[in-house]
Amino acid sequence: MLRSRLAGLYYCLTKKNSDVAKVMRDLGFLTEVGEDDPNAQFRARAYYRAADTIASLPEDVAVMYSRNGIKGLLEIPSIGKAIAAKIEEYIKTGKVHTLEKMKAEIPINIDELYGLEGVGPKTIRALYDKLQVKNLADLEKAAREGRLRTVPGFTERKEQDVLKKIEFFRTGRGRHIIGEVYPLIKQIEKSLLQVAGVKNAVAAGSVRRMKETIGDIDYLVAASDPEPVMDFFTKMPEVQEVFGRGPAKAFVRLTSGIDADLLVVPEESWGSALQYFTGSKEHSVELRKIALSKGLRLNEWGVFKGEKRVAGAAEEEVYQALGLQWMPPEMRENAGEIELARQNRIPKLVEYGSLKGDLQVHSENSDGTATIEEMARGAKAFGLDYIAITDHTKSLALAGGLDGQELLEQAQKIAELNDRLEGGFRVLASAEVNIMKDGSLDIADNVLDKLDIVGAAIHSHFNLPVEAQTERLTRAAKNPNVDILFHPTGRLINKRLGYPVDIEQVIEVAKDTGTVLEIDAHYDRLDLKDEYARMAVKKGVKLVVDSDAHHPIHYAFLMFGVAQARRGWATPADVLNTLPADRLLKVLK
DNA sequence: GCCGTTTTCGGCCCGACTGTTTTCAGTCG
Secondary structure (H helix, E strand, O other), rough: HHHHHHHHHHHHHHHHHHHHOOOOOOOOHHHHHOOOOOHHHHHHHHHHHHHHHHHHHOOOOOHHHHHHHHHHOOOOOOOOOOHHHHHHHHHHHHOOHHHHHHHHHOOOOHHHHHEEEEEHHHHHHHHHHHOOOOOOHHHHHHHHHHHHHHOOOOOOHHHHHHHHHEEEEEEOOOOHHHHHHHHHHHHHHHHHHHHEEEEEEOOOOOHOOOOOOOOOOEEEEEOOOOOHHHHHHHOOOOEHHHHHOOOOOEEEEEEEOOEEEEEEEHHHHHHHHHHHHHHOOHHHHHHHHHHHOOEEEEEEEEEEEOOOEOOOHHHHHHHHHHHOOOOOOHHHHOOHHHHHHHOOOOOOOOOOOOOOOOEEEEEOOOOOOOOOHHHHHHHHHEEEEOEEEOOEEOHHHHHEOHHHHHHHHHHHHHHHHHHOOOOEEEEEOOOOOEOOOOOOOOOOHHOOOOOOOOOOEOOOOOOOOHHHHHHHHHHHHHHOOOEEEOOOOEEEOEEEOOOOOOOHHHHHHHHHOOOOEEEEEOOOOOEEOOHHHHHHHHHOOOEEEEEEEHHHHHHHHHHHHHHHHHHHOHHHHHHHHHHHHHHHHHHHO
């Protein structure tokens, strides 16, 4: 008895929402693949919905279960009796009988086959039944041997398509880091605006929502005659291959390996089309349900009452027709924003271009490529009023880290530079102090307290267990000289997960100590990520958005950091470097 | 499988594009 209770407790502590959500997604997927009855798609959808809900819960379902049992689970929307029982089973035993049975019946590699573009559940079923295709390798082999075309629905051409898609999937070109493709996206947007007859053009989709990575680019164009736009788009020099083209929609792959869609609508549908093409899908689905409940119908062409269009030209009027306040695209993830819109309580988010300073900037004195003065003048030209020079410290030898004496000398030079700089621009003496394995710092407190501002960061021992890593980070936060934790989770998007850390505990400690958490705006990092930024904002922990510039052109990264702050629902009051330097320093005292 | 100011049963978001379908299923966003 005791043993089983302990086992239960163990699972409670180890099953994260992402694990439970994965189980739900697998159940949904196998339901779609394995069952033919017309209701299967709705059961699958119920599983997917539950997965999404669980993934975005602020607290682990396992913890909620340990507190209130099944009853607690049933209070979660889109979780009913059957799914609650499965979650309970999973928390207690680490398995779900139904799922195991399905997996035994159709032993396919879900992770590999789910999400392969153009190959849906029905196709996967046919492939398994006819050719025993269980994974990507099987699929590739069957395609190469020309066996795919024996499956109904497949032709030689589709066989070739599958091979291309496998290649695309393998080379990891599925999702692109937004900062890497943003210039290209904007360049094409601009050239679409130049096409004769075009009234408006914008990259919608995840680009407009400013997600950290994007799957494809969704261009929306307003024009009365789609033909010339379609022609221009499919023949642009950036296009490698045209996948499809209808009267008002086209799909292409660009030479840079990213897919782009185009939709052309008349001006009177611009707003509804913009809403539709911006998404997220989940957000749009909710809007359409609201439309239905009001006796309306929402699609990309407008909001309709019967046959009559009652809104559609502007996004604002679409939301208004549904009884909702308009909201910034960065919030549209169906994560509570619709309820706020209903109550007219959408927060005023921190604005692009509203940052007055940048608190993580490197110079050539460590691993930067410009002098402090060049970084200062670059920041001024960019429109900032101050920067903090945060060169690395001595234990980061690779980056040419400074020791205490060198930091103090640098502070003296910064003071002299400030006298020389015109227009009230200010450079703050600072450092990106290295957090050691035990959470201590590599620079003495009697040096740190002479700097204007101190950031601390982890650059080593990434593989400590979560408890040790959390302790290490919170110990640094508790040092009264530390003002900011830089890039708090250490992740590199698409390259490195980041060290394991209990971010909720870090946020708790930051709240107690008044430590500020950074959103490092470098597009590789965007750390804190949107979700964690929102947790911090919710708890009242202050943020700063920094470029992590190693050259003056890197100040342009700040917009991606502001985007993450906005995705975290941060207002100007939540982001301290929207303040002038003197007020910022006062807050940090 | 979930859910209910029309319903505890019968719905479940909506439209475009593709292929070989000559009236629709599969897939996508």
